Amino acid sequence: xxxxxxxxxxxxxxxxxxxxxxxxxxxxxxxxxxxxxxxxxxxxxxxxxxxxxxxxxxxxxxxxxxxxxxxxxxxxxxxxxxxxxxxxxxxxxxxxxxxxxxxxxxxxxxxxxxxxxxxxxxxxxxxxxxxxxxxxxxxxxxxxxxxxxxxxxxxxxxxxxxxxxxxxxxxxxxxxxxxxxxxxxxxxxxxxxxxxxxxxxxxxxxxxxxxxxxxxxxxxxxxxxxxxxxxxxxxxxxxxxxxxxxxxxxxxxxxxxxxxxxxxxxxxxxxxxxxxxxxxxxxxxx
Amino acid sequence: xxxxxxxxxxxxxxxxxxxxxxxxxxxxxxxxxxxxxxxxxxxxxxxxxxxxxxxxxxxxxxxxxxxxxxxxxxxxxxxxxxxxxxxxxxxxxxxxxxxxxxxxxxxxxxxxxxxxxxxxxxxxxxxxxxxxxxxxxxxxxxxxxxxxxxxxxxxxxxxxxxxxxxxxxxxxxxxxxxxxxxxxxxxxxxxxxxxxxxxxxxxxxxxxxxxxxxxxxxxxxxxxxxxxxxxxxxxxxxxxxxxxxxxxxxxxxxxxxxxxxxxxxxxxxxxxxxxxxxxxxxxxxxxxxx
Numbered sequence: 001x002x003x004x005x006x007x008x009x010x011x012x013x014x015x016x017x018x019x020x021x022x023x024x025x026x027x028x029x030x031x032x033x034x035x036x037x038x039x040x041x042x043x044x045x046x047x048x049x050x051x052x053x054x055x056x057x058x059x060x061x062x063x064x065x066x067x068x069x070x071x072x073x074x075x076x077x078x079x080x081x082x083x084x085x086x087x088x089x090x091x092x093x094x095x096x097x098x099x100x101x102x103x104x105x106x107x108x109x110x111x112x113x114x115x116x117x118x119x120x121x122x123x124x125x126x127x128x129x130x131x132x133x134x135x136x137x138x139x140x141x142x143x144x145x146x147x148x149x150x151x152x153x154x155x156x157x158x159x160x161x162x163x164x165x166x167x168x169x170x171x172x173x174x175x176x177x178x179x180x181x182x183x184x185x186x187x188x189x190x191x192x193x194x195x196x197x198x199x200x201x202x203x204x205x206x207x208x209x210x211x212x213x214x215x216x217x218x219x220x221x222x223x224x225x226x227x228x229x230x231x232x233x234x235x236x237x238x239x240x241x242x243x244x245x246x247x248x249x250x251x252x253x254x255x256x257x258x259x260x261x262x263x264x265x266x267x268x269x270x271x272x273x274x275x276x277x278x279x280x281x282x283x284x285x286x
Numbered sequence: 287x288x289x290x291x292x293x294x295x296x297x298x299x300x301x302x303x304x305x306x307x308x309x310x311x312x313x314x315x316x317x318x319x320x321x322x323x324x325x326x327x328x329x330x331x332x333x334x335x336x337x338x339x340x341x342x343x344x345x346x347x348x349x350x351x352x353x354x355x356x357x358x359x360x361x362x363x364x365x366x367x368x369x370x371x372x373x374x375x376x377x378x379x380x381x382x383x384x385x386x387x388x389x390x391x392x393x394x395x396x397x398x399x400x401x402x403x404x405x406x407x408x409x410x411x412x413x414x415x416x417x418x419x420x421x422x423x424x425x426x427x428x429x430x431x432x433x434x435x436x437x438x439x440x441x442x443x444x445x446x447x448x449x450x451x452x453x454x455x456x457x458x459x460x461x462x463x464x465x466x467x468x469x470x471x472x473x474x475x476x477x478x479x480x481x482x483x484x485x486x487x488x489x490x491x492x493x494x495x496x497x498x499x500x501x502x503x504x505x506x507x508x509x510x511x512x513x514x515x516x517x518x519x520x521x522x523x524x525x526x527x528x529x530x531x532x533x534x535x536x537x538x539x540x541x542x543x544x545x546x547x548x549x550x551x552x553x554x555x556x557x558x559x560x561x562x563x564x565x566x567x568x569x570x571x572x573x574x575x576x
Contacts, residue, residue: 025480030387033380037398040448044413045401047423051416090322097319101312105320111563112323115331117502118555118562120509122529126536126548127330130337137333162326194311223406225512226529230536243406243512250412250516259416262409270404277400 045266052259060264063257068236069245073261076242079153080221083160088214091168096202098169099176100184116165121226124162128155128231151233156241159227164220168213171280175209176202212279219269219276331552338549341542349546357523358531358547361439365514365527366507369446373503377454378496382488384455385462386470399455402448407512410448414441414517437519442527445513450503457499461492498565505558508551 052059064070098110116124132139132149142149149155179202187197225243232239234248242265249258338346349355384396402410417424418435428435435441469491473483489496511529518525520534528547535544 022480026387029379030383030389032376033383034395036376036380037395037451040444040451041398041401043423044410044417044448045405047416048409048413090319093315094319094323097316101316103316109319109323111559112327114559114562115327115556118505118559120505120511120529120551120555122509122511122532123334123548123552123555124330126532126544127334127552129536129541130545131330131333137336138329158326162330165323165326188308194308219404223404223409225406225408226509229511230533243408246406246408246412247512247516250408250415255412255416255419258412262406262412266405266409269406270401273400273404274397 048259048266049263051255052261052263055256057260059256059260063249063254063261066245066249066257068240069261071237072240072242072245073264075153075156075240076222076265079156079160079241080218083157083164083221084214084218086157086161087164087168087217088210091165091213091217092172092206092210095169095172095176095206096198099173100181113166113169116163121163121224122230124227125159125230128158128162128227132158132231150231151235151239153239155231155233156228156239159231160221160224163224163227164217167217167220168210171213171216172206172209175206179205208279212276215272215276215279219272222265222269334545334549334552338542338545341546345542346546349543352543354523354526355531355543355547358526358528359550361526362508362528365439365443365446366504368443369450369507370500370503372447373450373454374496374500377451377499378458378489378492381455381458381462385459386467399452402451407445407449407510408516410445411513411516413448414445414513436517437521438525441517442514442525445517446507446510449510449513450506453502453506454496454499457495457502458492461495462488465491494565494568498562501558501562501565505555505562508554 064073094109094113098106098113129150130136132142132155134140134143134150139150149158183201184197187201188194192200223243224241225247228241229244229247232241232244234240234244240248242261246258246262246265249255249261380395380399384392384399415436416422418428418441419425424435433440435444469487470483473487474480478486509529510527511533514527514530515533518527518530520526520530522534526534528551532544532548532551535541535547
C-alpha cells in the first residue's frame with residue numbers, strides 16, 4: 001500500500017498528470033496576458049494618474065492657470081463636439097449609400113472611406129498644409145478671397161473630420177447590412193417619401209450604432225495630435241488644442257500639470273469608449 | 287443583392303409613387319457623399335502628390351539619398367518590426383485568454399485592452415517620461431544598470447507598442463468567438479499537444495483576422511507621431527523616425543523634403559490599405575460561405 005502511494009507521489013513530482021499540466025498551461029497563458037496588459041497598459045496609465053493627481057487638484061489648477069490652458073480645453077471640447085456631429089450625419093449618409101445603393105464607383109468610395117485608417121495622421125496634416133497653406137494651390141486662391149483656412153479652427157475641424165471619417169461609417173454599415181430592405185420597400189410602396197422611410201424605418205434600427213460611432217469619434221477627436229499640430233498654428237487662446245497643450249507642458253518639464261490635463265481628457269474619453277462598447281454590444285444581443 | 291435590384295427595377299418603377307423624386311434624392315445623396323469624401327480626402331491627396339512632384343524627379347531622388355532620410359526610414363522600419371512581433375505574439379495569447387478562459391477580473395482585463403484607444407498619443411509619451419524620467423518609478427532600475435530608455439529607441443518602441451496593443455486583439459477576438467472551441471477540443475481529445483492545436487487548428491482559423499490586425503498595427507506604427515515626439519528627444523540621425531523627420535522638416539521650412547517623405551508614407555499606407563481590404567473581403571466571404 002505504502003509503495004503504491006510512494007510511486008504515485010513520485011510520479012506526480014516528476015511528471016504532472018495531464019489534467020494539472022493542462023491547468024498549468026492555461027494559467028501560464030492567462031499570466032502572460034495579465035502581465036502584458038498590466039505592464040504595458042495599466043502601469044503607464046497609473047503613473048500618469050498618480051503624477052497628475054498625487055497632490056489632489058493642485059496640478060490641474062496650476063495647469064489651468066497657464067495662459068491659454070483653459071481655452072485649449074474649451075477649444076478641444078467644442079471642435080470635437082462639432083466634428084462628431086458632422087461625422088454622425090455624413091457618416092450615416094455614407095454608410096446608407098454604400099449599403100443600399102448600387103452605383104458606379106461604389107467600391108472606390110468604400111475604399112476611400114477606409115483611407116484614414118491607413119494614412120498617418122501627420123501625413124493628413126501635411127496634406128492639408130500642402131493644399132491650404134499660404135503659398136499652395138487652394139490656400140492662395142482662398143487668401144485672395146479673404147478666407148484663411150490654415151492656422152484657424154477651420155483647419156482643426158478639417159483635420160478632425162478626415163481622421164475620424166471611417167468611425168461612424170464602419171459602425172453603422174454592418175448593422176445596415178443585417179437590416180432587411182423589405183420593410184423599406186414596403187414603406188416606399190405604400191407611398192412614404194424617401195425621408196419618411198429613412199426616419200421611420202431605418203433610423204430606429206441603426207440609432208445605437210450611430211450613437212456608438214459618434215461617441216467614438218468624439219473620444220478620438222479629444223486626443224488627436226498628429227493631424228492638428230501642423231495645421232492649427234497652436235496660437236494660445238485661439239488655435240491651441242488640449243493635446244498640443246499637454247505636449248507643450250511636457251516639453252517645458254512640467255509633468256505634473258501635463259499629467260493632470262491628460263488624466264482629465266482620457267477619463268472623459270475612456271468613459272465614452274466603454275459606453276460605446278455597451279451600446280454596440282446591446283445591439284448585437286437584440 | 288447587387289444584381290437583384292437591376293433586374294427587378296423595371297417592374298417596380300411602375301408601382302412606386304414618386305419615382306422621379308426618389309431618383310433625384312438618391313442622386314443628390316450620392317453626389318453629397320462623393321463631394322464630402324472628395325473635399326476631405328481626395329483633394330488633399332492630389333495636393334500632396336502635385337506638390338511633391340512639382341519639385342521634379344531629381345529632387346525626389348536626391349531626398350531619398352539624404353543620410354537623415356534613409357536613417358529615418360530605417361528607424362521607422364525597426365520600430366514597426368519590433369512592435370509587430372510583440373503585439374502579434376502577446377495579442378494572440380491575450381485574445382485567446384479573453385475568449386476561451388473565464389476568471390475573476392476578466393472584464394477588467396477587457397477594459398484594459400480598450401484603454402489605449404482612449405488615450406491621446408501625447409499622453410502615452412508623457413507616461414513614458416513620467417515612468418523612465420528622473421524620479422520615475424522605473425528610472426532607478428535602468429539608470430543603475432546604465433540602460434538608456436528615455437530619449438532613445440527603447441522608449442520609442444515601448445510607446446508604439448502601447449498604442450498598437452488593441453488592434454490585433456480586437457480583430458482576433460471576434461474571429462475566435464465565431465469559430466468556437468469545438469475544433470480545438472477535438473484536436474485536443476485526439477491527442478494533439480497544445481502547440482500542435484495552436485499551429486494546426488487555431489492559427490489557420492484566425493489568419494485573416496490576424497492579418498487585418500497586423501496591417502492596422504503596421505499602418506499605425508509607421509504613422510505614430512505624438513508619443514514618439516515626446517520620448518525621442520529629436521536627436522538627428524539617431525532617434526528620428528520618418529514622421530519625426532517630416533515634423534522637423536516642416537518646422538524648419540524644408541517643406542519639399544517633408545512632402546516627399548510624407549508622400550512615401552502615404553503610398554506605403556495605401557498599399558497596406560489594399561491588404562486590409564483584401565483581408566476584410568476574405569473575412570466577409572468566410573462569413574457568407576458558412
